[in-house]
Amino acid sequence: MDAVVKWASALCVAAITCTALQILAPKKGMGRIFRLITAAFFLCCMASPMLSIYSDFNLNVDNVPPEVSADIIKERVKQQFEQQVNVAMTRVAEQTLKNYDIKLSKIDVNMDTGEDGSIYISGVVLYLDKQDRSKAIAAKQILEQRLDVEVTVLIIQE
Numbered sequence: 001m002d003a004v005v006k007w008a009s010a011l012c013v014a015a016i017t018c019t020a021l022q023i024l025a026p027k028k029g030m031g032r033i034f035r036l037i038t039a040a041f042f043l044c045c046m047a048s049p050m051l052s053i054y055s056d057f058n059l060n061v062d063n064v065p066p067e068v069s070a071d072i073i074k075e076r077v078k079q080q081f082e083q084q085v086n087v088a089m090t091r092v093a094e095q096t097l098k099n100y101d102i103k104l105s106k107i108d109v110n111m112d113t114g115e116d117g118s119i120y121i122s123g124v125v126l127y128l129d130k131q132d133r134s135k136a137i138a139a140k141q142i143l144e145q146r147l148d149v150e151v152t153v154l155i156i157q158e
Contacts, residue, residue, distance in 0.1 A: 007049055014045040078113055085111060085119055089147070093126070096146050102135045104128065105156055123150040130155055 018038040025031040025038075089109045097104050106127035112120050124147060128136055136153040143151045 003049075011045055014042055018042045082111060082113070082119070085109065085121075089121070089124065092146070093124070093143055096142060097139055100135070100138060100142060102128070102132055102139050102142075104139075121147075121149050123152060126151060126153045127156050128153060130157060 018041060021038055022035050025034040086107075086109045090104075090107050093107050094104050104126060108125040108127075109121060110123045110125070112122065114120060124143065126139060126143065128139065132139075133155050136155065140151045140153045
C-alpha cells in the first residue's frame with residue numbers, strides 16, 4: 001500500500017510540474033513540441049508501475065526443457081507452413097472449379113521445402129466423385145492453367 005501512495009504522490013507532483021511548464025511554454029512553434037514532450041513524460045510517469053511489474057517477470061532460458069530444441073521448432077514451423085499452403089491451394093482449387101460446376105472431394109498438394117525455407121510445389125492430386133468423371137479432363141486443364149503445376153485427377157469409386 002505504501003508503494004501506491006508514493007506512486008500517487010509522485011504522479012501529482014509530475015502533473016503539477018507538467019502543467020506549470022505547459023503554461024509557460026509558447027503557444028506556437030516549439031511550444032507545441034514542448035507540450036507533446038511533457039504529455040509523453042506524464043504518461044510515462046503514469047505507466048511506471050506497469051514497467052516495474054514487467055521487470056519482475058524473469059525469463060530464464062536455462063529452465064527450458066532440453067526436449068525443446070531449434071530443430072523441433074523448425075520442424076513444427078515447417079509443418080504449419082505446409083498446412084497453410086495446403087489450405088490455401090485447396091481454397092483456390094475449390095473456388096476455381098466451383099465456377100465450372102465441378103465439385104472437389106479432396107486435394108493433395110505434393111510439396112517440399114528447400115534449405116532456404118522456400119516451398120516447391122511439384123504437383124497436385126485432385127479427387128473427384130464418380131458423377132464428375134466426365135469433367136475430369138476439364139478440371140485438370142483448368143487447374144494446370146490456374147496453378148501452373150502438374151495436376152493429376154483421380155476418381156473416387158464409392
